[in-house]
Amino acid sequence: MPSKLAISYARVTKSFGSLRAVDDVSLDVADGEFVAIVGGSGSGKTTLLRLANRLIEADSGTITVEGQNVRDVDPVALRRRIGYVFQAGGLFPHLSVADNIGITPNLLGVSAADIASRVDELLDLVQLDRAAHRDRLPEALSGGQRQRVGVARALAARPRIMLMDEPFGALDPLTRDALGEDFRGLHRKLGLTTVMITHDMTEAILLADRIAVMRAGKLLALGTPAELSKSSDAYVLELLRTPRRQVERLNALLPTSGAA
Amino acid sequence: MSFFTDPRWGEALSHLPDYLGNHVRVSLAALALGLAVSLPLAILTRNRPAPRGILLALASIVQTVPGLALLALFYPLLLLAASVTLAWFGVSFSAFGFLPAMLALALYSMLPVLRNGITGLNGIDPALLEAAKGVGMTARQSLVMVELPLALPVMMAGIRTAAVWVIGTATLSTPIGQTSLGNYIFAGLQTQNWVFVLFGCVASALLALAVDQLLGLIEGGLRQRSRARAALGGIGIAALVAATLVPTMGRSSQSYVVGAKTFAEQYVLSALLRDRLQAAGLPATARSGLGSSVIFEALKAGDIDLCVDYSGTLWANQLHRTDIKPRAELIADLKAALAKDNITLLGELGFENAYALVMPRKRAEALGVRTIADLAAHTSTMSIAGDYEFFSRPEWAALQKAYGLSFRAQRQMQPDFMYAAVASGEVDVIAGYTSDGLIAKYDLVALDDPRHAIPPYDAILLLAPKRAGDERLQAALTPLLGKIDITTMREANLRASGNDANSSPDAVAKWLWEKVGKR
Numbered sequence: 001m002p003s004k005l006a007i008s009y010a011r012v013t014k015s016f017g018s019l020r021a022v023d024d025v026s027l028d029v030a031d032g033e034f035v036a037i038v039g040g041s042g043s044g045k046t047t048l049l050r051l052a053n054r055l056i057e058a059d060s061g062t063i064t065v066e067g068q069n070v071r072d073v074d075p076v077a078l079r080r081r082i083g084y085v086f087q088a089g090g091l092f093p094h095l096s097v098a099d100n101i102g103i104t105p106n107l108l109g110v111s112a113a114d115i116a117s118r119v120d121e122l123l124d125l126v127q128l129d130r131a132a133h134r135d136r137l138p139e140a141l142s143g144g145q146r147q148r149v150g151v152a153r154a155l156a157a158r159p160r161i162m163l164m165d166e167p168f169g170a171l172d173p174l175t176r177d178a179l180g181e182d183f184r185g186l187h188r189k190l191g192l193t194t195v196m197i198t199h200d201m202t203e204a205i206l207l208a209d210r211i212a213v214m215r216a217g218k219l220l221a222l223g224t225p226a227e228l229s230k231s232s233d234a235y236v237l238e239l240l241r242t243p244r245r246q247v248e249r250l251n252a253l254l255p256t257s258g259a260a
Numbered sequence: 261m262s263f264f265t266d267p268r269w270g271e272a273l274s275h276l277p278d279y280l281g282n283h284v285r286v287s288l289a290a291l292a293l294g295l296a297v298s299l300p301l302a303i304l305t306r307n308r309p310a311p312r313g314i315l316l317a318l319a320s321i322v323q324t325v326p327g328l329a330l331l332a333l334f335y336p337l338l339l340l341a342a343s344v345t346l347a348w349f350g351v352s353f354s355a356f357g358f359l360p361a362m363l364a365l366a367l368y369s370m371l372p373v374l375r376n377g378i379t380g381l382n383g384i385d386p387a388l389l390e391a392a393k394g395v396g397m398t399a400r401q402s403l404v405m406v407e408l409p410l411a412l413p414v415m416m417a418g419i420r421t422a423a424v425w426v427i428g429t430a431t432l433s434t435p436i437g438q439t440s441l442g443n444y445i446f447a448g449l450q451t452q453n454w455v456f457v458l459f460g461c462v463a464s465a466l467l468a469l470a471v472d473q474l475l476g477l478i479e480g481g482l483r484q485r486s487r488a489r490a491a492l493g494g495i496g497i498a499a500l501v502a503a504t505l506v507p508t509m510g511r512s513s514q515s516y517v518v519g520a521k522t523f524a525e526q527y528v529l530s531a532l533l534r535d536r537l538q539a540a541g542l543p544a545t546a547r548s549g550l551g552s553s554v555i556f557e558a559l560k561a562g563d564i565d566l567c568v569d570y571s572g573t574l575w576a577n578q579l580h581r582t583d584i585k586p587r588a589e590l591i592a593d594l595k596a597a598l599a600k601d602n603i604t605l606l607g608e609l610g611f612e613n614a615y616a617l618v619m620p621r622k623r624a625e626a627l628g629v630r631t632i633a634d635l636a637a638h639t640s641t642m643s644i645a646g647d648y649e650f651f652s653r654p655e656w657a658a659l660q661k662a663y664g665l666s667f668r669a670q671r672q673m674q675p676d677f678m679y680a681a682v683a684s685g686e687v688d689v690i691a692g693y694t695s696d697g698l699i700a701k702y703d704l705v706a707l708d709d710p711r712h713a714i715p716p717y718d719a720i721l722l723l724a725p726k727r728a729g730d731e732r733l734q735a736a737l738t739p740l741l742g743k744i745d746i747t748t749m750r751e752a753n754l755r756a757s758g759n760d761a762n763s764s765p766d767a768v769a770k771w772l773w774e775k776v777g778k779r
Binding site for chain 1: 388389390391392393394395396397398401405406409410485
C-alpha cells in the first residue's frame, strides 16, 4: 500500500438528533486508491462521504485531506479542489452542458477561452461528442449522458480526489456497466484517488481496489474483496455471497455463451 | 346621434396621450419601487420562516385595504411627513399626485412579488442546492448563479400579477391628484358621460391585458429557457413604455394647473378657466376629480395654481366657524383669513352653490312643507341622502341642531344620482346643491332655511400663494368675475349632466363662455 494518504478519517462521529449516522469510524484512503463504500440505505455511507469535503461537519474525530485537517481549510476552497459526482447528476437545469462542466473553473476565475478548451477536452474524456452536446441543456440528455457530464464537471478543475455518491445507481445495466468501466479507466489514467458509494457489491468488486462495508453508522469491514471474504462478520459475508449467487443463477438460466 | 360618431370619442381620444402616459409612468414607478423593496425582502427571508411569515401577513393585510382607501390614506400621511421635514430640515415636498399614488401602488404590488419570490426560492430542489455547494459555490454565488435563475419564472409570474393589479388600481389615483386613465372614469361618472367611463375602462383593461401578455411572454420564455421569447416580451414591454411615455415628455411643467373637485359644475368651471388661460396665451391644464379636502391643501402647497371653491365650505371646514354672516361680510372675513396663508381670493363668479334640503315639489305641497322648519315634524319617518362628505360636514350638524332634525335613515350617494333617487321616491329628502340644473329637471324644490343654519356658498376664485402677484393670470381671470349668474350655471350643469354629445365638460365650458363672454 502506498504510504501517502489522500483522505484519512480518525474516530469520526456525526449524529443527526439522536441518530448516529457515522459512529466512530476510522478509514484511510491511500493516494491513487479506489475505495468503494458499500452499505444499505441509512448505513451512513453518504454522510461519511460528505464529511470529507465539509458538506457535512463532523461532531468529533479528525478528517484530513492530503495531510491537511479539513477544519483548517476554507470549505469553499476545499470543495473546489475535490471533485464530487452527485447521485442523479445534480446538473443545473438552466445551464448548458458546457456551462455545467465549466462551473468550478469559472468560480476559480479561469478565463473563458481556457474554460472552453477544457470543456472540449473533458467532453472527449467522457466520450461525448463535442459539437452535439456542448450547448444542450441537461433535460435534453439521456441518464447516462447526464452522468458523463456530471463526471466531466467533477474533473474540470483537475482535482486529485474524486468523491462519487452512487454515480451509476439510477442507470440501466448496460449503461451502468459501460460507465463504470470508463470511469475506472479515467481513474487510472488521471491518477485519481476515488471514493465511491454504492449499494451494489458487484459494482464495488469490479471497480474498487478496496471495499469498506458500513452498517448503522459503523465501519464493519475494510479490505480487498479477497480480504473481505475472510471476514467473520455474517453481514459482510452475506453481501459478498450475493454476486456469486447471482452469477450461478444466471449461468443456470442462460445457455453458456461462447460455444465456438 | 350614432354611438360611433359621437364626438365625445374624439374628445376622449385627445386626452389619451396625457392620461395614458401618466398612468404608465406612475404604474411603472410603483412597480419598480415595489420590486426594489420586495425582492430583497424575499431573498433575505428565504431561509427564515418567522420573519417571512410576518412579512407575508403584513403584505396580505395591505391587500385587504381597498385600493381607493389606501391611496386616500397616503395623502394625509405625506402631508404630515412633509410638515415634519419642513419643521426639522426646512425642506418640504409635494404630498399631492405622483408621490402618494406611487407609494400606495408600490405597497399594493408587494404581496404577489413577495409571495412568488418566496415560493420560487423555497421551491428549488434541495439536491441542486447541495450540488451548488458541492461544486464550490459560496452562499452568494449559489443565490446568484443557481437559486435566482431557477426561481425566476415563478418570480416573473408574481411580477406579472403585480403589474396587472397596479395598472388596475392606478385608475383610483385620480382623486389624490395623479392623472391616470381613471380621469375618464371619474369625470364620466360625475357628469354622466358614459362614453368617457367606457373609454377609461376599455383603455385601462387593454393596457393591463397588453402588459399581462407581454410579461407572460417573458415568463414563458424563462420557463422554457427560450431566450428569444423572453427577449421578444422584453422588447414589447420596452416599446409599450416608450410609446406611452414619450408623448408626455418634454412638456412644459410651467403650465398653470386648474384644480377641480369631483362634481359636474367643477369639471365645467375648470375647463372654462383652462380655456380662458389658454386664450390669454398662458399654458394651462385642468386637474379634475380631486377630493374636496385634497384640493385646498393642494392649492396651499402650490400643487395646483387655481381653483373654484365655495365661501361657506371654506368658512366651515377651513376656518371652523359655526356662526353665519351675510354673504359680503363672510367673503370679506374669508379673504382676510386666506390672505394669512397667502392664498388670493380673487373674487366671486356671481352665483351661489349652497347646500339645500331638496324634495319633490308635489310631495312638499301635499305635506305643506315650505321650509326646513316645516320638514322637522316629518323627518322621523323619512330618509335623507347626501354626497360623500355632507353628513360629516359642520353644516349638517348645524342644520340638525337648528331645526331638531332626526331622520329615520341616512344614505351617501354619488351626487348626480341623488336627484333621480329623490324624484323616484327611493329617498324622501336629499342634501342637494342650489346650482344644480337637475332640481328643475326633476321638478324638485329646495326648502327655505329661515334660521340661516347654512352659510352662503358663493363660488369664489382662489389663487395659490405662488401666483399671488401674477398679473397676467389675474388679468385673464378678471373678466369672469361676477359674470356667471345662478340661472346660467344651472343650465350649464343641466347640460353637463346630460348624456349626449354636447354634455362633456369641454363642450359645456365652451357653451358657457359663449353665454357669459360678451357680458
